[in-house]
Amino acid sequence: MPRLTTGLLRHARSIDPLLTLLLRPCRDISSAQNELRWLREHAIKLEQNVNTRARVSGWRVLLRRLVAERARGKPLQYVMGSEYFGELEIACRPGVLIPRQETAASITCLADRLSRAKTLPSELRVLDLCTGTGCIPLLFQYQFWKTYQDEVSLHLLGVDVSSIAIQLANYNLRRLLKERQWQLQNRKMHGRSVQDLWGNKKLKSEVAAFQNTAFLLADVLVDPLSMTDHDPMPLKPAMQFTNKPPFWDVLISNPPYISPAAFNHTTARSVRAFEPKIALVPPSELDTPDVEQGDKFYPRLLTIADEVKVQLCLFEVADLNQAIRVARMVRDSSSWDGVEIWRDYPELANEHEEDRLHDGFEVIGQGNGRSVVCWRGRGAEWLSRANDVRSDRRRSSRIGA
Amino acid sequence: MRGAPWICRPCLIRALRPLSRRHARFQSNAAANPESISPALLSRAHALAAEHSQLAQKLANGFDARAAKKLGEISAVANALKEWEKANESLTELRTLIRDPSTDDELRSLASDDVASSAEQLDQAAQALTTSLVPKHPFASLPCLIEIRPGAGGSEAAIFAGDLLRMYQAYCSRIGLRTALLKYENADGLPESDSPLSEAVLEIESEGAYGTFRCEAGVHRVQRVPATETKGRTHTSAASVLVLPSFPSEGSGEMEDFDNPESDYYIDPKEVRTDIMRARGAGGQHVNTTDSAVRLTHLPTNTVVSIQDSRSQPKNREKAWQLLRSRIAQARREKREEEMVAMRRSVVGVAKMGRGDKVRTYNWGQQRVTDHRSGLTVHDLTDVMGGGHTLEKVMESVRTWLIERDIEAVIAGDEINGDK
Ligand SMILES: C[S@@+](CC[C@H](N)C(=O)[O-])C[C@H]1O[C@@H](n2cnc3c(N)ncnc32)[C@H](O)[C@@H]1O
Numbered sequence: 001m002p003r004l005t006t007g008l009l010r011h012a013r014s015i016d017p018l019l020t021l022l023l024r025p026c027r028d029i030s031s032a033q034n035e036l037r038w039l040r041e042h043a044i045k046l047e048q049n050v051n052t053r054a055r056v057s058g059w060r061v062l063l064r065r066l067v068a069e070r071a072r073g074k075p076l077q078y079v080m081g082s083e084y085f086g087e088l089e090i091a092c093r094p095g096v097l098i099p100r101q102e103t104a105a106s107i108t109c110l111a112d113r114l115s116r117a118k119t120l121p122s123e124l125r126v127l128d129l130c131t132g133t134g135c136i137p138l139l140f141q142y143q144f145w146k147t148y149q150d151e152v153s154l155h156l157l158g159v160d161v162s163s164i165a166i167q168l169a170n171y172n173l174r175r176l177l178k179e180r181q182w183q184l185q186n187r188k189m190h191g192r193s194v195q196d197l198w199g200n201k202k203l204k205s206e207v208a209a210f211q212n213t214a215f216l217l218a219d220v221l222v223d224p225l226s227m228t229d230h231d232p233m234p235l236k237p238a239m240q241f242t243n244k245p246p247f248w249d250v251l252i253s254n255p256p257y258i259s260p261a262a263f264n265h266t267t268a269r270s271v272r273a274f275e276p277k278i279a280l281v282p283p284s285e286l287d288t289p290d291v292e293q294g295d296k297f298y299p300r301l302l303t304i305a306d307e308v309k310v311q312l313c314l315f316e317v318a319d320l321n322q323a324i325r326v327a328r329m330v331r332d333s334s335s336w337d338g339v340e341i342w343r344d345y346p347e348l349a350n351e352h353e354e355d356r357l358h359d360g361f362e363v364i365g366q367g368n369g370r371s372v373v374c375w376r377g378r379g380a381e382w383l384s385r386a387n388d389v390r391s392d393r394r395r396s397s398r399i400g401a
Numbered sequence: 402m403r404g405a406p407w408i409c410r411p412c413l414i415r416a417l418r419p420l421s422r423r424h425a426r427f428q429s430n431a432a433a434n435p436e437s438i439s440p441a442l443l444s445r446a447h448a449l450a451a452e453h454s455q456l457a458q459k460l461a462n463g464f465d466a467r468a469a470k471k472l473g474e475i476s477a478v479a480n481a482l483k484e485w486e487k488a489n490e491s492l493t494e495l496r497t498l499i500r501d502p503s504t505d506d507e508l509r510s511l512a513s514d515d516v517a518s519s520a521e522q523l524d525q526a527a528q529a530l531t532t533s534l535v536p537k538h539p540f541a542s543l544p545c546l547i548e549i550r551p552g553a554g555g556s557e558a559a560i561f562a563g564d565l566l567r568m569y570q571a572y573c574s575r576i577g578l579r580t581a582l583l584k585y586e587n588a589d590g591l592p593e594s595d596s597p598l599s600e601a602v603l604e605i606e607s608e609g610a611y612g613t614f615r616c617e618a619g620v621h622r623v624q625r626v627p628a629t630e631t632k633g634r635t636h637t638s639a640a641s642v643l644v645l646p647s648f649p650s651e652g653s654g655e656m657e658d659f660d661n662p663e664s665d666y667y668i669d670p671k672e673v674r675t676d677i678m679r680a681r682g683a684g685g686q687h688v689n690t691t692d693s694a695v696r697l698t699h700l701p702t703n704t705v706v707s708i709q710d711s712r713s714q715p716k717n718r719e720k721a722w723q724l725l726r727s728r729i730a731q732a733r734r735e736k737r738e739e740e741m742v743a744m745r746r747s748v749v750g751v752a753k754m755g756r757g758d759k760v761r762t763y764n765w766g767q768q769r770v771t772d773h774r775s776g777l778t779v780h781d782l783t784d785v786m787g788g789g790h791t792l793e794k795v796m797e798s799v800r801t802w803l804i805e806r807d808i809e810a811v812i813a814g815d816e817i818n819g820d821k
Contacts, residue, residue: 026691034691034709035691075689075691076691084714086713087715100686102685103685104714108715257685262683266682266683267687268687271687271688271689275689279686280686318685367677370684
């Protein structure tokens with residue numbers, strides 16, 4: 001971490017004393033300036049908001065309070081109560097993990113690919129395990145309707161073990177649904193252009209998808225056979241209990257993936273101090289090597305994938321090493337047709353051609369190794385894009401081929 | 402069809418009216434003088450009209466999409482020329498008639514009476530013909546981006562840049578144009594409206610905004626006593642205004658040429674490097690960064706845009722692409738225009754509307770605004786800065802001036818071609 005020089009601090013103070021405070025969590029002047037601008041806009045908005053006005057004593061006072069909170073290391077997203085996940089603003093609260101930009105980039109890419117698929121089932125069911133704020137299903141459908149032209153009925157289910165997460169996910173769902181319904185109503189009175197019609201179709205599809213979105217409190221890690229009176233319920237009985245369909249098409253998960261050692265050494269202080277550990281580190285077990293502890297969710301996720309018969313999976317991982325370990329699990333299970341690794345920004349061209357293959361797995365995009373994507377049956381079709389130059393290369397990464 | 406043959410019905414009816422006093426004036430002033438339209442423009446019109454009838458013939462023999470398109474483009478010129486010729490002919494005949502000693506008095510008075518309206522008609526026809534010949538700016542119907550940056554003059558220039566931004570914002574809100582602030586950077590990173598500005602990009606989303614604001618490009622100069630000046634001295638500083646046509650973002654489907662490598666606003670995505678301010682180290686769950694900045698570099702021209710306005714990275718990326726596309730298209734167009742200007746070197750007064758030229762002065766002491774291109778000076782400085790009607794007047798004067806330059810350029814271009 002770069003040290004804050006006195007020169008830098010003096011420079012910040014000459015601009016605005018509040019900036020000096022923000023330098024502590026931000027470390028550089030330009031991100032401190034951005035944060036100050038966002039916080040200021042937020043404070044002004046709070047002052048103008050009729051619902052909060054009574055509690056607010058002028059935005060300047062409020063701003064100072066917000067900056068002070070931020071200076072103590074509290075993540076900006078908790079201070080402001082939201083984070084952008086792709087283009088969607090998602091509500092955030094302490095106790096639930098803040099959605100990450102890298103996750104949004106992978107989900108955007110996945111939804112874009114599916115929305116360009118030539119054939120999709122008339123009802124497409126997407127399961128998101130370890131959903132947190134619910135950001136993944138919400139962004140998936142938003143992004144999907146951006147390009148998808150035909151009729152398809154999207155069904156989404158987000159699952160989490162934490163009840164505050166489920167509450168927040170439901171809140172996000174309700175808020176977005178209301179917003180869309182309101183936009184739809186307002187639009188009806190205006191224009192008739194092609195864009196308007198297209199916009200209306202997208203909004204209607206989104207509303208329908210939101211109405212088919214649910215969040216479920218359940219534990220994905222426990223084996224339903226070994227535990228009987230576990231609270232919350234294991235996934236399978238919880239799904240049965242709430243009449244959810246037994247079979248799904250796509251499985252997405254950003255599970256806790258940080259090993260206990262990595263948690264202590266590589267996570268940022270504000271992550272350790274403010275975000276829930278249960279969202280980051282799998283439950284610890286004695287006598288298990290550290291690395292294995294970090295990987296704990298993936299075998300279980302692959303088992304569930306088989307049980308609910310999905311044809312396409314995307315799992316977020318910590319880095320390229322973990323990606324390769326998970327890709328190996330996929331290969332060894334021999335129930336998949338293919339697997340590849342996506343970096344942080346999978347839609348960007350690889351920086352080096354020789355970077356495309358690691359341990360026999362194809363790696364695409366730029367940034368850190370971020371997700372493992374595997375498919376079988378029609379999942380391969382759903383993933384491919386029109387005039388995909390990589391399609392023959394992808395075949396080469398097929399297992400056993 | 403308003404073409405008036407000289408011995409029309411109204412003339413006959415008016416034959417009984419007393420002789421007009423205005424006779425002499427019109428005879429000397431508004432006769433069918435060949436200068437009412439330049440010979441060069443006229444010969445260009447003739448050439449186009451000839452092409453028009455050729456194309457019409459071709460189309461009669463079978464459909465040809467390209468010919469049909471071209472025909473549509475030049476039929477306005479052909480029609481305007483026909484009107485003009487008719488008006489010109491009728492005025493000439495009237496004059497001949499008046500001069501002819503053998504014309505009897507009654508007929509002469511009848512003719513003189515008609516000269517006024519015929520001259521007016523000719524004038525209108527000449528104007529219509531001129532406008533039909535001047536090429537419409539290809540981007541005039543697009544929305545636009547206005548980029549404002551302080552120039553020479555330190556923090557006073559930065560304050561003035563902020564004043565200009567608010568002037569345009571006020572103007573737009575007054576006449577009902579939709580705007581969005583794409584980028585706003587203060588010298589000190591604060592959105593305080595009175596703090597100095599280091600760069601702003603204002604998008605005017607309404608159609609045709611480029612046509613309206615194209616006249617604002619250039620260096621705007623301010624002369625006033627800065628707030629920080631203790632000795633009461635007047636300072637001169639400046640801010641530069643860049644006006645770019647704004648192309649709709651991908652997917653809106655308005656521009657079918659978007660993926661056409663021939664068009665100005667085509668950018669090969671492979672030639673653009675995207676830098677996203679990635680989290681240091683591991684990323685993902687390990688950090689909760691708020692960095693959402695996106696930087697695009699167009700490698701062949703080394704054009705760099707970076708946007709960090711929004712907390713949403715994809716939004717920043719979209720804005721960055723929009724800005725990059727507009728800058729590249731503008732650069733390409735400027736380059737083409739420069740080549741044209743070089744070709745028309747013989748012409749004086751074809752001013753390039755680019756970054757470099759001082760176009761307008763705002764003088765606080767005298768409360769005046771002078772535009773150096775149209776030469777118009779107005780005195781209601783406050784109304785100008787408030788985006789009021791006076792600003793409209795100044796902009797209008799520049800647009801008229803621009804049309805005149807365009808005409809000169811067209812004529813000059815034809816003269817050059819004619820020489821070859
Ligand atoms: C890394 S967070 C991901 C949140 C969200 N999907 C995102 O991308 O921002 C992991 C989530 O898994 C949940 N979780 C932890 N253990 C779980 C378990 N055994 N069963 C289900 N969810 C669990 C946590 O509550 C947390 O919300």
